[in-house]
Amino acid sequence: NAGVTQTPKFQVLKTGQSMTLQCAQDMNHNSMYWYRQDPGMGLRLIYYSASEGTTDKGEVPNGYNVSRLNKREFSLRLESAAPSQTSVYFCASRDRGNSGANVLTFGAGSRLTVL
Amino acid sequence: GQQVMQIPQYQHVQEGEDFTTYCNSSTTLSNIQWYKQRPGGHPVFLIQLVKSGEVKKQKRLTFQFGEAKKNSSLHITATQTTDVGTYFCAGPGGSQGNLIFGKGTKLSVKP
Numbered sequence: 516n517a518g519v520t521q522t523p524k525f526q527v528l529k530t531g532q533s534m535t536l537q538c539a540q541d542m543n544h545n546s547m548y549w550y551r552q553d554p555g556m557g558l559r560l561i562y563y564s565a566s567e568g569t570t571d572k573g574e575v576p577n578g579y580n581v582s583r584l585n586k587r588e589f590s591l592r593l594e595s596a597a598p599s600q601t602s603v604y605f606c607a608s609r610d611r612g613n614s615g616a617n618v619l620t621f622g623a624g625s626r627l628t629v630l
Numbered sequence: 631g632q633q634v635m636q637i638p639q640y641q642h643v644q645e646g647e648d649f650t651t652y653c654n655s656s657t658t659l660s661n662i663q664w665y666k667q668r669p670g671g672h673p674v675f676l677i678q679l680v681k682s683g684e685v686k687k688q689k690r691l692t693f694q695f696g697e698a699k700k701n702s703s704l705h706i707t708a709t710q711t712t713d714v715g716t717y718f719c720a721g722p723g724g725s726q727g728n729l730i731f732g733k734g735t736k737l738s739v740k741p
Contacts, residue, residue: 548728550731555639555733556733557636557718557731557732557733557734558673558718558731559731560728560729560730563728573728605672605673617678618663618675618678619663619665619673619675619720619729620675621672621673621674622672623671623672624671624672
């Protein structure tokens, strides 16, 4: 099982450029999440999708959009990248309703640099 | 809003010394989870604590959940270089019980 797969692993953008981070999970999980990780700031939730067809803002949603394309895929889009969005982005999924697996499974991360 | 605070931010130890990280929530938690992130890696789930006063062990790691369910700790006995990484606690908060993470404790171990 691949678990949670993120692409790309690395990306360098210029200010104002747009890009989409892709995420797919093969565990049939209902909920998916996008976090960003910055030094000394821990993991901050950008957006989440509790189930297919729904998306909601997290702690730091400004400058981002998301799409829950289907149950497997949850993408994060930067419409006009800014240097403040330089970060490591993690996608995660969780199987809600299953008490034995109510934990987050993370992808390997996408390191984004905005110049 | 709910906050999960974690201390210390950094800890440098000599191999063989013990290590403890502490997690405190501003509200009572239904459960608390711990994750480990190796350098350059992604967070990986370690354990979930649910009951008041619960203590769980994984080899040299001991996890505790406070009686009031507002604090937790992770203790590593006799650290090894394989313990290097950042340890995060996380509790459910916000809408739909999404996890709120502490800022993590970065552990370095000198051989």
